Amino acid sequence: MGAFPRGTLTGGFRRVRRSDAALRAPMLAPTWAWLFAFVAAPAALLAVLALAVAADGVPPFALAISPDNLATAVSDPYYLAGFLASLRVASISAAFCLLIGYPLALAIARTSARWRPVLLLLVMLPFWTGFLLRIAAWIGLLRDDGWINAALMALRLTDTPLHLLYTDGAMYAGIVYAYLPFLVLPLVARLTRLDPALEQAAADLGASPWAVFRRVTLPLSLPGVWAGLALVFVPVTGEYVIPELLGGPQSQTLGRIIWDEFFANHDWPLASALALLLLVLLLAPALAIRNRAA
Amino acid sequence: MRRGRFLTATLTAGYGFLYAPIALLVLTSFNDSRLTTVWTGFSLRWFAALAHDDTLIGAALLSLRIAAISATGATILGALAGYALARLGRFRGRIAFAGLLAAPLVLPDLLIALALLLLFVFAERLLGFPQRGAGTITVAHVTASLAYVAIVVEARLAGSGTTLEEAAMDLGATPLRAFRRVTLPLMAPALLSGWLLAFTLSLDDVVIASFVSGPGASTLPMVVFSMLHLGATPELNALATVILGGVATVLLVALFVMRRGAGASGFGGEGGPLRKRRWLHDARRGRATEQASRAEVAPPPPCS
Numbered sequence: 337m338g339a340f341p342r343g344t345l346t347g348g349f350r351r352v353r354r355s356d357a358a359l360r361a362p363m364l365a366p367t368w369a370w371l372f373a374f375v376a377a378p379a380a381l382l383a384v385l386a387l388a389v390a391a392d393g394v395p396p397f398a399l400a401i402s403p404d405n406l407a408t409a410v411s412d413p414y415y416l417a418g419f420l421a422s423l424r425v426a427s428i429s430a431a432f433c434l435l436i437g438y439p440l441a442l443a444i445a446r447t448s449a450r451w452r453p454v455l456l457l458l459v460m461l462p463f464w465t466g467f468l469l470r471i472a473a474w475i476g477l478l479r480d481d482g483w484i485n486a487a488l489m490a491l492r493l494t495d496t497p498l499h500l501l502y503t504d505g506a507m508y509a510g511i512v513y514a515y516l517p518f519l520v521l522p523l524v525a526r527l528t529r530l531d532p533a534l535e536q537a538a539a540d541l542g543a544s545p546w547a548v549f550r551r552v553t554l555p556l557s558l559p560g561v562w563a564g565l566a567l568v569f570v571p572v573t574g575e576y577v578i579p580e581l582l583g584g585p586q587s588q589t590l591g592r593i594i595w596d597e598f599f600a601n602h603d604w605p606l607a608s609a610l611a612l613l614l615l616v617l618l619l620a621p622a623l624a625i626r627n628r629a630a
Numbered sequence: 631m632r633r634g635r636f637l638t639a640t641l642t643a644g645y646g647f648l649y650a651p652i653a654l655l656v657l658t659s660f661n662d663s664r665l666t667t668v669w670t671g672f673s674l675r676w677f678a679a680l681a682h683d684d685t686l687i688g689a690a691l692l693s694l695r696i697a698a699i700s701a702t703g704a705t706i707l708g709a710l711a712g713y714a715l716a717r718l719g720r721f722r723g724r725i726a727f728a729g730l731l732a733a734p735l736v737l738p739d740l741l742i743a744l745a746l747l748l749l750f751v752f753a754e755r756l757l758g759f760p761q762r763g764a765g766t767i768t769v770a771h772v773t774a775s776l777a778y779v780a781i782v783v784e785a786r787l788a789g790s791g792t793t794l795e796e797a798a799m800d801l802g803a804t805p806l807r808a809f810r811r812v813t814l815p816l817m818a819p820a821l822l823s824g825w826l827l828a829f830t831l832s833l834d835d836v837v838i839a840s841f842v843s844g845p846g847a848s849t850l851p852m853v854v855f856s857m858l859h860l861g862a863t864p865e866l867n868a869l870a871t872v873i874l875g876g877v878a879t880v881l882l883v884a885l886f887v888m889r890r891g892a893g894a895s896g897f898g899g900e901g902g903p904l905r906k907r908r909w910l911h912d913a914r915r916g917r918a919t920e921q922a923s924r925a926e927v928a929p930p931p932p933c934s
Contacts, residue, residue: 363713364710364718366707374773378745379733385748441638443644444641469655489780498837508796574741577836608748
């Protein structure tokens with residue numbers, strides 16, 4: 337940021353600077369205090385607990401400096417498989433979001449400026465209707481007596497209902513459905529900012545529509561693509577609710593493992609160690625998002 | 631022509647994907663039958679069942695209370711942060727500030743939830759408070775939604791320049807008065823949309839609430855989540871329809887307000903009907919022409 341127009345008259349400029357100085361401390365202090373107390377301190381405690389050991393009692397740990405939990409988290413094949421499952425689910429989901437989201441974003445960006453705000457609002461509307469209730473909608477679609485099976489049986493494509501719910505496919509459908517707006521919105525923002533003259537020039541010079549897209553539109557939209565992919569990838573890596581409600585017991589993603597270690601096994605230090613590793617793993621893509629946003 | 635067809639086909643498929651599941655859910659909520667796909671007649675019985683479900687209603691009221699308080703807190707802190715990022719330039723620690731602010735925005739809920747729970751547990755052991763429950767959920771939700779408000783406010787302020795505040799102060803307003811009379815009204819639409827965003831994020835959250843809540847405090851998403859574990863019920867379809875109706879109403883009102891208030895800077899063309907806005911708009915243009923006429927200074931860039 338900082339790209340706002342500076343005061344052009346020196347008098348005004350100096351006045352604004354003075355008002356900045358007067359307002360600076362009271363403006364910053366409350367937010368700094370909040371961020372220290374509720375973001376920095378908890379992150380530090382996550383590291384403290386990752387080094388603690390599990391113990392009987394309330395809360396169920398004893399402070400220590402032990403590398404055991406971190407060692408378990410990186411060496412035990414069960415947790416390693418969890419990390420890999422999470423990365424795989426996040427990558428595949430992000431890829432599907434891109435596959436569906438790119439044409440949609442392009443179509444929205446090509447709509448007249450009059451209708452674009454309405455279309456964007458319509459992308460965000462399901463996003464604001466309750467995450468869990470959208471998952472409930474997918475349960476209604478996918479269950480044995482749900483809409484998809486009813487349609488397939490009405491068309492005589494199958495006699496017995498297909499088992500669709502509690503599968504990897506159901507999980508991917510739910511994730512793509514829930515996270516699609518995160519990819520579409522930044523991509524539309526990027527695509528609407530492209531200079532139409534560039535595509536026009538390419539077409540005038542004889543490029544086919546496909547060549548215009550591949551050689552001009554697509555390369556220019558890549559920053560939006562990366563931002564959108566990161567906005568899907570990072571939160572999905574830690575996703576718990578959708579794999580739990582739509583996925584089968586075989587989809588042991590890291591989110592589910594951390595949740596179970598915490599709530600079922602009461603192993604807070606191990607859950608913290610896994611969370612800390614996930615945090616480190618996600619720091620690079622998360623920073624990339626922040627740099628794009630800031 | 632091919633392009634027109636591509637547009638229509640893609641938009642139809644895309645919005646069909648987004649809306650078909652919700653449309654079927656709403657349809658199901660009016661079905662008399664307990665079975666999803668067997669239509670036995672129009673009925674409001676699931677809405678009646680919902681109206682008598684004290685657990686769900688109690689949870690909904692708690693959720694609304696937490697969402698209203700946490701959205702207000704997030705709006706106050708987020709507005710301060712957004713103002714700082716847009717107007718204070720390179721203050722000391724800016725990078726750390728922006729980083730801490732954005733962390734809950736980009737990281738998975740689960741990490742924020744676990745880390746905040748550890749904080750509350752340590753604080754309770756060392757200081758004797760807080761008791762985990764609605765209060766800790768509220769604090770956690772403020773933390774999680776703060777950055778959304780900050781981003782909206784920052785974008786609004788960065789796009790509008792400092793000309794108006796300068797004009798106010800040139801005319802003798804103190805910095806505080808200029809802030810209250812000029813900057814704050816300028817921020818108002820961003821504050822409204824930021825508040826709504828924080829409100830819906832709080833209403834939507836199940837992971838953070840599940841971690842930081844204590845015995846006795848179950849938010850609506852926590853109750854719905856445990857119901858969904860057993861599979862969707864017709865009552866939940868009715869609940870979805872009610873929430874959908876509420877959210878759609880609020881969003882339409884918000885869109886209407888934003889369109890009217892967009893004035894010089896957003897969609898909706900020249901100046902909204904609100905007189906104050908019109909005045910601001912004229913003042914800005916007057917200022918711009920006045921500056922341009924003083925030959926030696928360049929006119930400021932357009933403020934949109």
